Amino acid sequence: MSPKDPERLVLDPIACTGHGLCAELFPEQIALDDWGYPILDPETVPPALREHALRAVKACPTLALRLERARAAARARS
């Protein structure tokens, strides 16, 4: 995968236990709901913010968050 392929954040809602670190590290595309669980921006991650997105992915204690190429991510949602 070249870093130029548009990427999108994808969450495994079962693995996620709502630590909320991701929203702290990447508030540009991750907000928390009223119960502390992340709501992801459905837009692709702008290349300039990719480092921040990766930091959020790596910080997740339950490995629930990942970056996927947009096409695969769209399939995951359907």
Place this chain on the structure above:
Amino acid sequence: MSARLLAGLSGRDPLSLERHVELHGPPPSLERERLLRELEAAGLRGRGGAGFPSAVKAHNLGRRRPVLVVNGAESEPMGMKDRVLLTRTPHLVLDGAQAAAHALAVREIVLVAPQGSLPLVAAALRERRALGRAPAEVELRAAAPGYVAGEESALLAHLEGRPAKPRVKPPLPVERGLQGRPTLVHNAETLAHLALIARYGAAWFRERGTQEQPGTTLVTVAGAVQAPGVYEIDLGTPLARVLETAGGPLEELRALLVGGYFGAWLDASDAHVQLADIALRPLGATVGAGIVFALGATACGVAETARLARWMAGESAGQCGPCANGLPALADLLERQATGRAVQGDADRLQRWLWMVQRRGACHHPDGTARMIASATRVFAQELSDHARRGPCRACSVQALRLPRAGAAKAA
């Protein structure tokens, strides 16, 4: 109009294999391409609730040899259609499974149904073996209790001996299903239709129903009607006529719950609308699992919605935060509104949470629950604000919806 799926049924006895063959002829055995072509031309859509095109499911398999799972779990508490099919005309479902198995080179079929339905299916299999008409190996398994246990990935988890909870998709079961093998999961009624399409063809199938949703469908009519039960209805039939088929309303109706517990409330004045997704979608509903519940004017839509929301919250698998937290929060809020204890901001909070829980679970349980509640806020808007201000009404204690004990298995 004559019955298709329920043809030849009278009294309470199941249709014998002899009588079944007299009616429909021997089980069809089309080759792969031919069956897929007929299914596609017929436009058959799954009858389990999601309405996914059956031909697409088979296409997604590619050339791999799948396991076939017949889903007769019917975890929708009001639903009776798959139970009726499996206990009264089991050979039609088995024909469908057999036809699919033949075309797709299936060696192993697993049929899942409520415990009480299994003895009659087992008897039907014995009849077929006696006549040398047994399909590939058919394993019978009792469904797990719980509302989400009928969801296909939860069903497969149960078959693998794990708790019957949905998992994250992809991979879809056609890619990685039972024990990692490609798995085709079809609802029992879907396979019964497949059996008839394989016999009589796509053009015959399309003689009934609508252009977008061809064929007949089994509908469980429940609530305030003379003769609640399972009826075979042409898709596209006006809801009012569906109610007439079940003997008509017992009293003046206030609303209809269409699709199932994950469905949507419609105002009784919308009963002219057709039972078809294209007509129901503008009202927020779909045909879903083929359930039409009639709420009489002597019951209370607000109280019923609050009870149903609480029940749906209790049926969450508890795996995903937005569902495990959001559904109980919504149920609390609806109970406050229903009993005149609403607090400042509850009306806005309700809308916010309905939006917040949607499309954020591994399965569609939170989406369906939010849809049902959202429809109630439209249909029962006046009653909701009356209850929020004045507290419970006299009809609040009626309890028209049948809500089983949380996690209870269906008896039959």
